[in-house]
Amino acid sequence: MQKTLKKTLSIILAVLMIAATIPFAFAAEDYTYDEATDTYTVYTFAGLETALTAGGNIILGADIIRDDTTVLTAVPENITAVLDLNGNTITTAPGFNYEIINVNGNLTIKDSGINGTIDSTASSVSPCLRVEGGSLTIDAGNFICDTNVALAVDVFSGNAVINGGAFTNFNVLDEGKAVINGGEFQSEIWTSGSLIINGGTFYGKEYTFGGTFDIYGGEFHENPSKYVAEGCDITENDNGTWTVTCNHSFTNYVETTAPTCTETGIATAKCDICSIATDEKEIPSTDHKDEDCDYKCDYDCGYEFEKPEEAFKPSLNAQTNADGSQIRFVACVDSLNYKEVGFVITNANNKEQTTTKISKTVYNSIVAGGKKLTAADITGDEDMKYILTYTVKNLPENAAFEVISFVVNLDGTITYGETETYTVADMLA
Ligand SMILES: [Zn+2]
Numbered sequence: 268m269q270k271t272l273k274k275t276l277s278i279i280l281a282v283l284m285i286a287a288t289i290p291f292a293f294a295a296e297d298y299t300y301d302e303a304t305d306t307y308t309v310y311t312f313a314g315l316e317t318a319l320t321a322g323g324n325i326i327l328g329a330d331i332i333r334d335d336t337t338v339l340t341a342v343p344e345n346i347t348a349v350l351d352l353n354g355n356t357i358t359t360a361p362g363f364n365y366e367i368i369n370v371n372g373n374l375t376i377k378d379s380g381i382n383g384t385i386d387s388t389a390s391s392v393s394p395c396l397r398v399e400g401g402s403l404t405i406d407a408g409n410f411i412c413d414t415n416v417a418l419a420v421d422v423f424s425g426n427a428v429i430n431g432g433a434f435t436n437f438n439v440l441d442e443g444k445a446v447i448n449g450g451e452f453q454s455e456i457w458t459s460g461s462l463i464i465n466g467g468t469f470y471g472k473e474y475t476f477g478g479t480f481d482i483y484g485g486e487f488h489e490n491p492s493k494y495v496a497e498g499c500d501i502t503e504n505d506n507g508t509w510t511v512t513c514n515h516s517f518t519n520y521v522e523t524t525a526p527t528c529t530e531t532g533i534a535t536a537k538c539d540i541c542s543i544a545t546d547e548k549e550i551p552s553t554d555h556k557d558e559d560c561d562y563k564c565d566y567d568c569g570y571e572f573e574k575p576e577e578a579f580k581p582s583l584n585a586q587t588n589a590d591g592s593q594i595r596f597v598a599c600v601d602s603l604n605y606k607e608v609g610f611v612i613t614n615a616n617n618k619e620q621t622t623t624k625i626s627k628t629v630y631n632s633i634v635a636g637g638k639k640l641t642a643a644d645i646t647g648d649e650d651m652k653y654i655l656t657y658t659v660k661n662l663p664e665n666a667a668f669e670v671i672s673f674v675v676n677l678d679g680t681i682t683y684g685e686t687e688t689y690t691v692a693d694m695l696a
């Protein structure tokens with residue numbers, strides 16, 4: 268909806284600009300609109316009214332006067348507008364009884380110039396700004412009214428956040444909520460709704476009419492002690508003013524920037540008392556990680572994890588003597604870099620009979636079938652260097668074994684070879 272409206276406006280504007288080339292009297296334009304930055308530059312109150320209704324960025328291009336006293340000017344519900352006073356002034360014509368701007372949607376006011384002002388004193392009873400169900404943020408500007416009968420900012424319902432600016436006075440009604448983080452307040456401030464002050468300078472009195480009012484910080488010319496929040500201190504200064512300060516306390520740090528293997532992260536906490544002050548802590552950088560197991564660091568830092576070498580497995584053979592009364596198991600290994608080497612031997616006819624034999628001695632060669640054989644001869648693998656054996660004697664005719672050779676690596680892990688089954692009858696056949 269908003270886009271279509273703006274498009275229509277820019278078409279109207281284009282038509283206006285063509286019209287300007289025709290030599291007729293040309294009225295000063297109410298506003299210009301830059302689609303690329305979604306910015307209205309307004310020159311009249313009618314232009315401001317159009318821009319506030321559409322939303323987006325609004326810059327005052329001149330001092331303007333509210334001269335139409337019949338219509339209420341509002342930021343509508345669901346519309347967000349940012350108004351830059353740009354050092355200019357909005358005033359109102361006499362006899363105008365509405366607030367200059369009513370906030371039903373979201374309005375932020377700032378001032379990129381000097382002394383940008385909204386001033387309602389010409390029409391004594393008008394507030395400068397009235398929040399009615401919307402949300403108002405003020406970062407800068409002067410907000411002036413006749414304090415005998417009117418309000419600079421009237422938070423009737425909805426929310427206001429004041430970060431800066433100069434105000435004659437300020438109030439919050441029953442349904443309203445306001446947080447003042449900074450700014451100067453010349454005259455009284457009062458609330459019957461909810462008001463929190465975290466900072467600012469206050470020259471007038473503070474009142475409450477049954478609302479909640481908590482002060483966590485600020486400079487006060489009237490003693491504000493009855494509204495000072497728990498956990499905060501008030502001190503009377505030599506010049507007769509009072510300063511309220513929060514004894515900030517930070518406990519709940521939440522990770523706001525995750526650490527990586529090369530960068531530290533950040534954890535941020537809000538003050539437990541005032542919830543406006545924040546503190547940051549560094550989170551140490553992490554180790555490289557490889558959750559996807561591709562041996563490359565998941566943070567793309569370029570680090571590569573060492574790929575594990577394929578574990579060495581010992582070989583296994585067996586021989587019987589001529590009558591089958593003995594069997595000799597023969598395993599070969601590649602080096603002496605093991606804690607232990609040996610066999611696990613299970614009686615295949617009674618699997619509960621199983622035993623682990625650690626070899627105390629290894630050989631460079633053994634004699635088998637009248638021939639001297641090295642580990643390389645036995646296995647056909649030049650890398651095999653040492654031989655370990657285990658012999659079982661006095662075998663019955665049906666002797667059969669399930670055998671595994673193994674090495675215990677220097678890190679304590681065990682690597683088993685393949686399980687082999689040897690039946691003496693089959694070996695003799
Ligand atoms: Zn605090």
Ligand SMILES: [Zn+2]
Pocket residue numbers: 528529554555556564565566567568569570
């Ligand atoms: Zn890494």
